[in-house]
Amino acid sequence: xxxxxxxxxxxxxxxxxxxxxxxxxxxxxxxxxxxxxxxxxxxxxxxxxxxxxxxxxxxxxxxxxxxxxxxxxxxxxxxxxxxxxxxxxxxxxxxxxxxxxxxxxxxxxxxx
Amino acid sequence: xxxxxxxxxxxxxxxxxxxxxxxxxxxxxxxxxxxxxxxxxxxxxxxxxxxxxxxxxxxxxxxxxxxxxxxxxxxxxxxxxxxxxxxxxxxxxxxxxxxxxxxxxxxxxxxxx
Numbered sequence: 001x002x003x004x005x006x007x008x009x010x011x012x013x014x015x016x017x018x019x020x021x022x023x024x025x026x027x028x029x030x031x032x033x034x035x036x037x038x039x040x041x042x043x044x045x046x047x048x049x050x051x052x053x054x055x056x057x058x059x060x061x062x063x064x065x066x067x068x069x070x071x072x073x074x075x076x077x078x079x080x081x082x083x084x085x086x087x088x089x090x091x092x093x094x095x096x097x098x099x100x101x102x103x104x105x106x107x108x109x110x111x112x
Numbered sequence: 113x114x115x116x117x118x119x120x121x122x123x124x125x126x127x128x129x130x131x132x133x134x135x136x137x138x139x140x141x142x143x144x145x146x147x148x149x150x151x152x153x154x155x156x157x158x159x160x161x162x163x164x165x166x167x168x169x170x171x172x173x174x175x176x177x178x179x180x181x182x183x184x185x186x187x188x189x190x191x192x193x194x195x196x197x198x199x200x201x202x203x204x205x206x207x208x209x210x211x212x213x214x215x216x217x218x219x220x221x222x223x224x225x
Contacts, residue, residue: 044214
């Protein structure tokens with residue numbers, strides 16, 4: 001079936017450093033790629049998304065890049081802060097429809 | 113808007129009992145999704161509906177699981193009979209449609225003992 005691979009599973013950085021999380025997907029028809037942040041005990045929340053007609057999108061300290069040829073996309077967080085500590089999930093639409101397949105998540109720890 | 117509303121927040125039940133989870137999507141959202149989250153398997157898509165019609169239920173683990181969406185403002189996920197391996201957090205999410213992000217509910221933490 002369709003699959004989204006996410007790496008790394010855990011990531012530890014110092015406050016102020018950058019963090020990069022990478023995902024690959026299997027369905028070449030996928031055309032929507034959101035990222036979610038989930039704090040402990042809470043619901044996943046959308047932080048940024050990108051559509052297949054765009055190669056890069058930025059929102060303050062967060063950016064996402066997409067390479068459709070290679071079928072991978074990445075989340076970049078600059079100037080990390082302790083409140084960025086959470087689990088981050090990438091996702092990709094499949095069958096060009098509304099349902100999303102999620103990666104297994106990356107636990108980001110930012111130490112001050 | 114109150115967001116996606118799920119009930120109950122927590123459910124503890126004995127093996128063999130029937131469990132019903134409930135979800136109210138955001139008004140105007142025409143897609144509704146049920147996911148199950150565990151440490152081992154992450155976020156798994158169980159079933160989703162477009163305009164109240166089930167589109168893909170291939171993620172439903174087995175016949176013990178069933179889901180309905182009788183109208184645009186309500187959906188249920190039922191497990192009968194429940195088993196300890198069903199213990200997980202069950203999330204409902206809704207979306208305005210294709211290429212839009214989901215809004216998740218707070219989830220139901222199910223424990224089957």
